Amino acid sequence: MSSHVDPSAPLQGEPSVRTKRKLKKEMRTQLVSFVLMIFITSMAFLAIASDAVPSGFAIPFILILASIQVIFQLYFFMHMNEKGTGWVNAMIWSGLFVAALTVASLMLLIGVVKY
Missing domain, CATH: 1.10.287 (Helix Hairpins)
Structure with missing residues (x-):
């Protein structure tokens, strides 16, 4: 064969x-x-x-x-x-957005308390 x-x-x-x-x-x-x-x-x-x-x-x-x-x-x-990384992109960018908001709000809070 x-x-x-x-x-x-x-x-x-x-x-x-x-x-x-x-x-x-x-x-x-x-x-x-x-x-x-x-x-x-x-x-x-x-x-x-x-x-x-x-x-x-x-x-x-x-x-x-x-x-x-x-x-x-x-x-x-x-x-x-x-292709196929849409959810990964959405989660990473939303996490970065929340982190940036957190840092900005903490800086604002520290700035308000300081003065």
Whole structure:
């Protein structure tokens, strides 16, 4: 009993051409976002180390860059930009919203008590 083997079929365990193309695109996206995050990190460090950013704007500047970093990491490294992650997105963003409200209200409460 001989079985017919399709010569055009990929070998067992070898990814298809479509999968290879998708992995190559994924790798390129990961590499570009990694380089962008390194650039943002070095930009934040150099801006503060060289006193290029006024001292009154230093903390908001770092927080803005940190927010960009978090979004990059969530969407590119944690794959939140893929299909089927709607609930994950909704839960994370609502959690961040509640956390921001909590921090803002505590800052307001501390500010009111202080004066």
